Amino acid sequence: MSFETGTNFIDYVRIFCKSGDGGNGSMHLHRAKYVPKGGPDGGDGGRGGHIILRGNRQMWTLIHLKYKKHIKAEDGGAGSGQLKHGKQGQDIILQVPLGTVARDGETGEMLFEVLEDGEEKILCRGGRGGLGNNYFKSATNQTPRFAQPGEPGVEGWFVLELKVLADVGLVGFPNAGKSTLLSVVSAAKPKIADYAFTTLEPQLGIVNYYDDRSFVMADIPGIIEGAHEGRGLGLRFLRHIERNAMLLFMIPADSQDIAGEYRILQKELKLYNPELLDKQRVLAITKCDLLDEELRKEIKRHLPRKVRTVFICSLTGEGIPELKDVLWETLNAEI
Secondary structure: OOOOOOOOOOOEEEEEEEOOOOOOOOOOEOOEOOEOOOOEOOOOOOOOOOEEEEEOOOOOOOHHHOOOOEEEOOOOOOOEOOOEOOOOOOOEEEEEOOOEEEEEOOOOOEEEEEOOOOOEEEEEOOOOOOOOHHHHOOOOOOOOOOOOOOOOOOEEEEEEEEOOOEEEEEEOOOOOOHHHHHHHHOOOOOOOOOOOOOOOOOEEEEEEOHHHOEEEEEEOOOOOOOHHHOOOOHHHHHHHHOOEEEEEEEEEOOOOOHHHHHHHHHHHHHHHOHHHHHOEEEEEEEOHHHOOHHHHHHHHHOOOOOOEEEEOEOOOOEOHHHHHHHHHHHHOOOO
């Protein structure tokens, strides 16, 4: 289910989790040398351990959970006499990258997402500890001879999915030049070759701008027509686009129909999630070293009017400084 091509990028894991059972409350009566008929003094049981997801900005993958299929938290301890409460079961904290979504493994229902560093969300809540018999003492029942059992923990299958967080997401068909651009503007070293689907997992790079400013760019694997229906690995690719602040559409200059490709890319995003089209967009025409001035003018006549367009060539560096400027301005524009 996950993108695995000999790398360590894992964006999908399915795990079985069980939180701890609550400890039983104690049914105990106080006994001492000179107190033959003492009252109830049974303590409460301890809470079972939670299973918690904690956001960690230093993590970029779920690989550490790939082989950890069964996770069980500690049970709470039983209460005892002298009003002693049972020990609380130890929580299990699973560190996850920012952008991790938790789903019910059976229904697919989204439970929550982790977006902030240090943010904690309970995936499986531990069972509550049972109440000891001291709790049930009343005017009409001075010596209750019963206590409450602890609640069982929660168990089941859960799915964790990672949506890559980045400022700029690169959107285009396979072989549009996305990996080449990322390798030129950042220190990322994506695999680059002249055939479709070279990129089979998202690549992240930090793009340095002026005065120590920077932004994060993500090379999302190429979309194909029908991706919103799951063609290729479409649904897995499109998920990562949701977490980008803005989108950079990339279409090569040697395309047979640049405007048509742009419309198809828009359509795939809209059919997957209409909200994606609310994001800021910039269009880059790549491989512009193939164009003379006359061809450029002809292409400009057919480009979408409401989207800012930049002509670039990653190999020669043409248009790259202008593209950085446009991306920075768009990212920091007041919407």
